Amino acid sequence: MASRWSASHDAWRFRCGSSESRSERGGCIIIRDEAALKVRGRGSEFRHGEPEHHVVSVDGLALTVxxxxxxxxxxxxxxxxxxTRxxxxxxxxxxSIEGFVREHADWIxxxxxxxxxxxxxAAIEIADGIRLDLFGESCVVRLVAGRRTAGWGDDEMAILLLPAASPLPALERAVRNHARQWFERRVRFHCERLGEPSPPVAxxxxxxxxxxCSRRSGIRLHWKLALLPVALADYVVAHEVAHLRxxxxxxxxxxLVAGLYPDWRAARAALRARAGCLPEFVTAADTGGMPGVESR
Structure with a gap:
């Protein structure tokens, strides 16, 4: 196929947009972590076929796309x-497709x-004695032999006890439970300021x-916001509450957002800067399977 190549563009993008359908309108804050490059080619009247994995040889290396x-x-x-897609x-x-991939191998x-x-x-390595910040509040993680579930070691939630044998699933459940309670409080707070009834929070x-945010199902918030600075988490809550109106x-x-969260521009910019850095819990054993991750 003869292709006409046009200037390419290189984008590392974050987008804040709305989610709408015929049956329901909604609002969302989108995490976008990708690089996109396009060139002009010939068109087609056919719809998408099933995607397939293809291996392209680039300087002796096999690149799967x-x-x-x-x-x-x-x-x-x-x-x-x-x-890579x-x-x-x-x-x-x-x-022509393989030539396109080879030509942009350095870009890939x-x-x-x-x-x-x-x-x-973004990796957070979980080990005994580390400090973990949840909505800006620091707690000490302790790995306890023989323990089966996560639990708080005191009333101040300053010590988080995890089973030493399998800490990550228990940690995620504990953070999720803490996040749900925090989100529900902040949604109620912002809804009261806006004069709106509090919707379901998931x-x-x-x-x-x-x-x-959806009028049908309420507000959904990513549990990993608990691991970001508390100001960013509260901005996302205020943003979604504003969508109720x-x-x-x-x-x-x-x-409306400015009324709920006056410093929203700075918070939005900080979220954009974090696109591609979604926090991830790992253990020392896991880091061997993550490219570029070293124990620390």
Whole structure:
């Protein structure tokens, strides 16, 4: 296939947008951690086919990409934490696709390395005696032999006891429980200020969203917000509560956000800077399986 190549662009993007469907309008804050590059190619009238994994040889190295064909006029590369994806016109020849990948191999490797570094920086290694911040409050983690569940060692929630044999599942459950209670309090607080009834609050572990709001199901908030600075978590709560009245991102919406959280611009910028750094609990044994992660 003869392709026409146009100037490519290199984007490491975070987007704050709204989620809307025919049956329901909603608002969300989206986590976006990806690099995208496009070139112009021939189009097609066919819909997307099933994606397939394809191995491209680049200077003797095997690079695995997910190839997806469909009704489009461009070839594009997308790199995120799940891997490298190529979107191609239905009729694009495999030689042209492989040539496209080889031509941009340096670009791919650069962003793969960038994502690996982000994972390294986001890793929280759990060991006996470490300090863990939850919504800005510090607690000491203690690994206890023979213990089966997580628990707090005192009334001040300053000591978190975890089973030494399998600390990570217990830790996640403890953080989730703490996050749910904190979110419910902050949602009630902001709803009272806005004069809106408090909706149901649920936890999320979505790959792409810090939070979302729906008139049907209420507010969903990512449990890992507990591991971020408390100001950022509270901004996300205020943002979603504002969507209870304005299911959009109009000037009216941002005026509501400003009333609930005056320093929202700084908080939004800080969230954007953290795109790609979703915190991840690991143990010393786990770090061997994470590229670039060293024990610390």
């Amino acid at each position: 997910l190839l997806r064909r469909g009704a489009r006029r461009t070839l594009s590369l997308r790199v995120d934490e799940r891997g 190529v979107d191609a016109p239905r009729g694009a020849a495999i030689d 490797q650069r962003h793969v390395a960038r994502i690996a570094q982000a994972r390294t920086e 936890l999320s572990s979505a790959r792409r969203r810090w939070g979302s 304005e299911m959009n991102h109009s000037s009216r919406f941002w005026a």
